Amino acid sequence: FFRALEGDGVYLNPEQLAAVRHTDGPALVLAGAGSGKTRVLTVRCAYLIHEHHVSPEQIMLLTFTRKAADEMSERLGRIPGISREAAGRVTAGTFHSVFLRLLRFRGNHETIITSERQKQVALKVLMKQQGLKDDYEPEVLLHELSNLKNCLQTIHDLPERTTQDKQKKSLLLAYEDWKAERQLIDFDDILVNAYQLLQTDDALREKMQRRFRYILCDEFQDTNPLQYQIVQLIAAPDNHLFCAGDDDQTIYSFNSADSAIMLNFTTDYPEAVRLPLLINYRSDARILGLANQVIAKNQYRHVKSLQAAGAPASLPVFLQPGSVQEEAEKVHQLIYELTAAGTSFQEIAILHRTANTARALFEELTFSEVPFTSYSQTETFYEQSYVKPVVDHLRLALNDDDEAALSGILPSLYIAKDTSVPNVTSDGLLQSLPLLPQLKAFQKTKVEKRVELIKKAASRAPEAAVKLIREPYEAYLTADGSGETTADQAMVRETLDELETSAKRFKTIAAFIEYIDELTRRTEMVRERSQSVTDGVKLMTIHKAKGLEFPVVIVLGASENLLPHHTALEACADRTYAQGAAGQARPSQQKLALEEERRLMYVAVTRAAKQLYVSSPAQVHGKPAGVSRFLLEAYQTTGATEADAPAKSEPVYETKERLVWDCANRNCHAWQQIKSEAEEEKQCPLCGSLMKKAVKEVPLRTANA
Numbered sequence: 001f002f003r004a005l006e007g008d009g010v011y012l013n014p015e016q017l018a019a020v021r022h023t024d025g026p027a028l029v030l031a032g033a034g035s036g037k038t039r040v041l042t043v044r045c046a047y048l049i050h051e052h053h054v055s056p057e058q059i060m061l062l063t064f065t066r067k068a069a070d071e072m073s074e075r076l077g078r079i080p081g082i083s084r085e086a087a088g089r090v091t092a093g094t095f096h097s098v099f100l101r102l103l104r105f106r107g108n109h110e111t112i113i114t115s116e117r118q119k120q121v122a123l124k125v126l127m128k129q130q131g132l133k134d135d136y137e138p139e140v141l142l143h144e145l146s147n148l149k150n151c152l153q154t155i156h157d158l159p160e161r162t163t164q165d166k167q168k169k170s171l172l173l174a175y176e177d178w179k180a181e182r183q184l185i186d187f188d189d190i191l192v193n194a195y196q197l198l199q200t201d202d203a204l205r206e207k208m209q210r211r212f213r214y215i216l217c218d219e220f221q222d223t224n225p226l227q228y229q230i231v232q233l234i235a236a237p238d239n240h241l242f243c244a245g246d247d248d249q250t251i252y253s254f255n256s257a258d259s260a261i262m263l264n265f266t267t268d269y270p271e272a273v274r275l276p277l278l279i280n281y282r283s284d285a286r287i288l289g290l291a292n293q294v295i296a297k298n299q300y301r302h303v304k305s306l307q308a309a310g311a312p313a314s315l316p317v318f319l320q321p322g323s324v325q326e327e328a329e330k331v332h333q334l335i336y337e338l339t340a341a342g343t344s345f346q347e348i349a350i351l352h353r354t355a356n357t358a359r360a361l362f363e364e365l366t367f368s369e370v371p372f373t374s375y376s377q378t379e380t381f382y383e384q385s386y387v388k389p390v391v392d393h394l395r396l397a398l399n400d401d402d403e404a405a406l407s408g409i410l411p412s413l414y415i416a417k418d419t420s421v422p423n424v425t426s427d428g429l430l431q432s433l434p435l436l437p438q439l440k441a442f443q444k445t446k447v448e449k450r451v452e453l454i455k456k457a458a459s460r461a462p463e464a465a466v467k468l469i470r471e472p473y474e475a476y477l478t479a480d481g482s483g484e485t486t487a488d489q490a491m492v493r494e495t496l497d498e499l500e501t502s503a504k505r506f507k508t509i510a511a512f513i514e515y516i517d518e519l520t521r522r523t524e525m526v527r528e529r530s531q532s533v534t535d536g537v538k539l540m541t542i543h544k545a546k547g548l549e550f551p552v553v554i555v556l557g558a559s560e561n562l563l564p565h566h567t568a569l570e571a572c573a574d575r576t577y578a579q580g581a582a583g584q585a586r587p588s589q590q591k592l593a594l595e596e597e598r599r600l601m602y603v604a605v606t607r608a609a610k611q612l613y614v615s616s617p618a619q620v621h622g623k624p625a626g627v628s629r630f631l632l633e634a635y636q637t638t639g640a641t642e643a644d645a646p647a648k649s650e651p652v653y654e655t656k657e658r659l660v661w662d663c664a665n666r667n668c669h670a671w672q673q674i675k676s677e678a679e680e681e682k683q684c685p686l687c688g689s690l691m692k693k694a695v696k697e698v699p700l701r702t703a704n705a
């Protein structure tokens with residue numbers, strides 16, 4: 001079997017071999033990034049089937065994100081010695097997909113709520129019914145509920161000390177009823193229901209235990225208590241439970257993931273075999289070197305040795321653009337340079353910390369010819385829930401008859417979005433708003449003030465207008481007062497800062513709105529295009545990239561306040577963590593939050609195989625920002641000098657003047673090289689406008705070459 005594998009180019013080192021050949025009982029592969037954990041898991045599947053005559057149906061292969069699951073299934077299908085047909089019979093997927101199948105098999109046919117918004121709206125309605133108008137932030141409540149469930153608790157476990165406790169509890173119970181009445185469940189319920197079924201239905205549990213004799217679990221560091229319980233139930237009594245993970249890659253703590261589960265595995269299963277893997281086959285030694293330096297600064301970790309398989313060849317390149325806008329332009333250029341040198345678009349992945357971090361690049365690429373797919377952003381920045389109402393204010397400043405925009409600002413005035421505002425004055429609709437008969441006295445003043453504010457904003461430049469408008473709007477968003485929404489407040493602030501940054505580029509509100517509308521139109525086109533083209537540059541959050549690898553990785557926003565994210569830096573320093581690992585002093589909340597950020601940097605860096613670019617914009621959301629401490633620390637450790645600092649090694653482009661087709665639409669940056677002088681007329685492939693001939697400095701080979 002192994003010789004056949006090698007014949008097909010799948011090699012295993014002695015440690016990997018030992019892991020694959022581990023026979024029965026529990027085992028834990030605790031090893032660093034790129035050391036072959038996923039390879040071991042998939043080969044082990046084939047090995048069990050091929051050498052131990054285990055039927056594929058008896059194997060359950062679990063992981064945590066959908067992309068990782070797809071990658072795993074795909075790898076499984078490629079392993080020689082296991083037919084595609086057999087690979088297809090293995091139960092493989094994310095926890096949610098696998099256990100949803102169990103529920104469906106049991107005849108549970110509830111509909112799954114996939115839209116966060118639907119849940120939030122439901123909670124808002126329930127709040128109203130209970131007379132709690134906007135007292136709680138639905139997002140925060142839902143997150144709390146999710147944590148509760150993932151930590152094996154129920155709403156009944158919540159305290160009832162204060163009135164607030166009681167209100168919250170009854171609200172959450174009403175939410176559960178709301179779902180039940182409509183036969184709805186959310187993602188967490190899939191696992192909760194599966195767990196309850198397995199626990200209460202002995203026959204079913206025993207059937208599952210007999211059926212799934214071998215359980216293999218990847219990315220085990222991100223297990224939460226609920227998932228762990230389920231796995232333990234099914235693995236019993238033989239416990240052929242094979243888990244692989246890396247505590248340095250725990251990045252889902254906010255989803256109740258707890259690497260302590262993995263680190264305590266050998267206590268839960270004293271007979272478990274520990275199988276270390278020591279060599280990283282993915283990344284260039286220079287890239288791995290940086291990754292090792294970054295993660296070494298974490299205090300609360302299981303220290304592992306990890307060495308590169310190959311010789312050092314490629315130095316990570318640091319970019320230090322002045323702003324996120326410049327970052328976007330540089331990365332765009334870099335993509336041209338890379339593709340000119342032979343890299344294909346699909347080999348490039350661009351990773352970012354939050355959706356906001358990629359705003360400028362997303363727009364830059366949308367207006368370019370670079371094929372790309374964004375895995376984290378399906379709508380433009382300006383359509384996001386925090387941003388759209390502010391844009392609607394701007395629209396009204398431009399046109400006080402804009403009905404859609406008017407309904408967009410109503411909620412921030414505590415007026416229902418669907419309220420119809422009849423035009424009772426001869427002026428614009430906006431002027432009729434304070435005359436709405438149903439307004440209460442306090443509302444009337446609020447509305448009058450707002451109308452004045454919008455008029456005032458109309459005479460300002462876009463950035464100043466956003467500054468004016470965001471003030472009452474932000475106050476509305478964070479009017480909770482419960483003190484629990486600090487993270488959300490920070491998110492709102494960050495998002496609106498980014499809106500200001502974007503607005504700064506335009507002289508007039510009209511130009512800004514025109515740009516936003518054009519962007520929306522183009523995003524539609526890009527979306528259609530990317531549904532058919534899968535060979536583009538990939539744009540995704542670091543969270544989504546876990547478990548994946550790419551020849552070229554570009555990490556955006558490696559600056560203070562972005563990575564580490566300001567929410568981590570602001571995390572309350574005096575609250576202590578409830579579950580400090582045994583024997584260790586309890587770390588502060590802030591320290592833990594910071595360590596999670598460092599792990600994010602580690603995950604990002606270790607996704608790169610051949611080339612790594614890390615960009616640290618000097619300005620973030622309009623404010624000056626230093627280079628990420630994670631990079632500075634790493635540089636101090638390596639003793640690298642300023643001269644080595646890759647800020648110097650900015651890409652150099654060889655360009656040449658060429659006659660090109662240039663889009664006549666001034667908002668469109670598309671251009672194409674003229675292939676034949678005979679061409680008379682051409683339509684822009686992006687916006688459809690006419691293109692005109694122009695002389696332009698272009699990289700020596702264009703991206704399409």
Ligand code: ATP
Nearest residue numbers: 011012013032033034035036037038039281282547
């Ligand atoms: P992560 O922690 O990021 O999930 P991992 O430990 O799962 O990483 P893999 O993705 O399995 O690592 O392996 C990393 C890369 O190294 C893959 O491209 C894999 O095919 C390759 N690889 C693994 N083992 C070997 C080996 N013995 N020889 C050559 N290449 C290998």
Ligand code: MG
Nearest residue numbers: 037038218547
């Ligand atoms: Mg893996």
